[in-house]
Amino acid sequence: MIATVSDKPALTVHLCAPRGFCAGVDRAIQIVELALEKYGSPVYVRHEIVHNKFVVDSLKDKGAIFVEELEEIPSDDQDRPVIFSAHGVPKSVPEDARARNMFFLDATCPLVSKVHKEAQIHERRDREILLIGHTGHPEVIGTMGQLAEGTVTLIETEDDARNFIPKTDRQLAFITQTTLSVDDTAGIVEVLRQRFPDIVAPHKEDICYATTNRQEAVKAVAPLVEAMIVVGAPNSSNSQRLREVAERSGCRVSSLIQRASEINWSDFDKITTLGLTAGASAPETLVEEIIEAFRQRFDVTVELVRTANETISFNLPRELREYPSPTPTAAE
CATH class of the missing domain: 3.40.1010.20 (4-hydroxy-3-methylbut-2-enyl diphosphate reductase, catalytic domain)
Incomplete structure (x- = not known):
């Protein structure tokens, strides 16, 4: 058998770890999925459960309906479950839900x-x-x-x-x-x-472990690569911060994209090294989609760069704990 040499240019993808879903996002998505299993559809969700269109659209397909305010829920559906997003809500929102005799589940990240x-x-x-x-x-x-x-x-x-x-x-x-x-x-x-030397600081850092870990991974990878892709939504704060961290750490090109279809190939046509990470609300399937898109144009070698291990998980609301949890899609 004669070995063949790829005519595609070589590209090393430095894959950040940790990346993608954090424990709070994973919990929030599970809450919607389990509520649909237990109570049937529709289940209403106030605001995007997490800031990722792919996740939101997949939950819509399963029977979730997204609203921005409780008054958008039809009067004949006000006995249906309502879920508050992972970002948290003002105290007035659960008060309003109680006044309307709504059953609600709080998916606010702990x-x-x-x-x-x-x-x-x-x-x-x-x-x-x-x-x-x-x-x-x-x-x-x-x-x-x-x-x-x-x-x-x-x-x-x-x-x-x-x-x-x-x-x-x-x-x-x-x-x-x-x-x-x-x-x-x-x-x-x-x-x-x-x-204000006497100002009182948080007892423990408020910036969450996942945000910190993903930024540290980007800082480790950025000096090794010519360009960085952050998989995430434009309204995702933690994803935007990852793009900024990569840029400040010296990447010539630092792009935030939601899907492979958004890749501006002119930014990457001459690179030999690429950094790749994902914001805390971006599923691993989108990372895999982007790697596959690069494989169509490059001879890709993937190297994992791990800077931390994450083992944190959060309890589900009591109403859903008897239900088996969907298996999370964990990033390496």
Whole structure:
């Protein structure tokens, strides 16, 4: 048998690990799937359960209906289960659901719930609260909505931290969105600590383990490659941060894409090394789809770059625990 040499250019794909689904996202998707199994369709979901169109569309196909507000649910369907997304919701939302006699399941990531509880503790201890995060993100809306309007001040940038003027002479405390850039947040926190040495920090880091781990993996891979692809949605905060981390770490091309069909091949036609990761709400099947797209054009060798092992899992709501959980699609 005569060996043949590929006429495709060689490409080494440095595959980040960890990548893709985190425990909070996996739990949220399981909640929708198990609710459909137990209660039948339709099951309503307030806001995208996670920020990924592929995931949302697959759940729609199974019978989930997505709404932005509870009043969008038809009156003759208000006895159907309603699920709150992984990003968390303002306290007014479950109150509204109770007032409408709705049955609801809360898929808020437990690490987001931890930030909610921190905000409530700071309020009980009569502290002025700052939230480091991004305006308009559902997680930020949910966290600020745990307390009365005007109670929490949002800080987005180091300039915000420099220009912030306390409203009172009470002790300051800060909390953070869970999906921020670790480095950006550290800079903001440093400014706040320089200005307010007695500011109270979270007992344990608010930026979640999955966000941190995925950013560290990108930092390890970025210096090794000519380009980086982050699989994720444009409205996914943690995916956007991964793209930014790759860019800051020296990648000439750093692209955020949802599917292989979005690849701009002119950005990759002359590369020999590629970094590949996925945001915490992107399923592994989309990573595999992109590798396969590159195999059509390149002679691909995949090298795994692991920087951490993840073994964390979260309990399901009590109402669903007797049901067998779907097998999660774990990233290597």
